[in-house]
Amino acid sequence: MPGENDLFFIEHGQKRPHEATLTKVVRATFEKMGFMESEPTDENPVALNPLAAVIEILSPIRGKIFFSAPQHLGWTIAENLYGLEDLTLEVVGDMISELLNTITGSLLSELMPDQQFNLSIPRLCAAIPGGQGKTFIYHFNIDNNDIITIVLTDNDS
Amino acid sequence: MRILIVDDTTTARVFAQKCLANIGLHDAEFIQAVHGLDALKKIRENPPDLILTDLIMPEMDGETLLKELKNDADLNHIPVLVVSSAANVARKDALMAMGALDVLPKPFSTTEIYNVLKIFLEPKEGSDAWGE
Numbered sequence: 001m002p003g004e005n006d007l008f009f010i011e012h013g014q015k016r017p018h019e020a021t022l023t024k025v026v027r028a029t030f031e032k033m034g035f036m037e038s039e040p041t042d043e044n045p046v047a048l049n050p051l052a053a054v055i056e057i058l059s060p061i062r063g064k065i066f067f068s069a070p071q072h073l074g075w076t077i078a079e080n081l082y083g084l085e086d087l088t089l090e091v092v093g094d095m096i097s098e099l100l101n102t103i104t105g106s107l108l109s110e111l112m113p114d115q116q117f118n119l120s121i122p123r124l125c126a127a128i129p130g131g132q133g134k135t136f137i138y139h140f141n142i143d144n145n146d147i148i149t150i151v152l153t154d155n156d157s
Numbered sequence: 158m159r160i161l162i163v164d165d166t167t168t169a170r171v172f173a174q175k176c177l178a179n180i181g182l183h184d185a186e187f188i189q190a191v192h193g194l195d196a197l198k199k200i201r202e203n204p205p206d207l208i209l210t211d212l213i214m215p216e217m218d219g220e221t222l223l224k225e226l227k228n229d230a231d232l233n234h235i236p237v238l239v240v241s242s243a244a245n246v247a248r249k250d251a252l253m254a255m256g257a258l259d260v261l262p263k264p265f266s267t268t269e270i271y272n273v274l275k276i277f278l279e280p281k282e283g284s285d286a287w288g289e
Binding site for chain 2: 033078083091094095097102103106109112113114115116117118121
């Protein structure tokens with residue numbers, strides 16, 4: 001019988017559940033907001049000091065989604081979107097939070113079209129988690145140049 | 158035309174404003190609010206012609222803002238377009254029943270927002286941009 005955290009357990013045993021849906025929403029988000037292409041990849045990023053953010057899924061399931069991107073990619077997307085080069089780290093952080101918010105809402109809307117869900121306000125964080133709880137890690141290559149990471153986890157800590 | 162954009166992130170407000178400018182509303186006066194309470198204050202001071210609001214915001218969310226506006230006889234005529242990544246089918250139905258003009262999921266493109274707002278962009282003969 002499925003548990004309360006269906007999002008994370010329903011495809012238990014798969015290496016990356018919901019990968020096709022996540023790919024669809026990441027593509028749409030980067031295309032419409034960043035004017036960039038994205039493709040899933042098995043490459044592991046080695047970005048130092050990345051920009052990272054987290055959003056909590058509060059109901060009807062519990063979990064967290066993390067997003068991480070290399071610093072320079074964050075600045076590039078923000079410059080594309082704002083049409084300005086003289087941005088601050090605060091603006092770039094705001095943009096990363098909005099990207100994560102958009103990806104998370106779109107993902108849950110696709111996975112749970114008939115259920116209302118509630119999310120926290122996204123916030124910047126120091127790092128994305130490793131493998132605690134039930135954790136799934138996805139990488140996407142942006143414009144064949146940089147790799148972002150998205151982590152779905154049911155770990156509440 | 159005065160358009161109020163309500164979103165807690167600067168990025169979303171800038172993005173929405175760019176899309177609106179791209180569909181022919183570049184001459185509009187854009188006002189911004191960072192959450193529902195901020196928006197209500199600005200709306201009561203000087204009501205806009207159109208409101209775009211996010212849903213998930215601190216202080217007051219977009220759903221509560223919509224409720225407040227629809228319960229206010231002086232303000233319930235203002236069209237409210239909800240733009241949110243949390244707007245799935247279930248929530249869209251609820252928001253439309255509450256009186257939202259439409260509900261547009263994020264991320265949206267210029268074409269998608271044009272399709273929702275074109276009724277305001279193509280005035281009928283003998284009427285102003287709002288069909289009045």
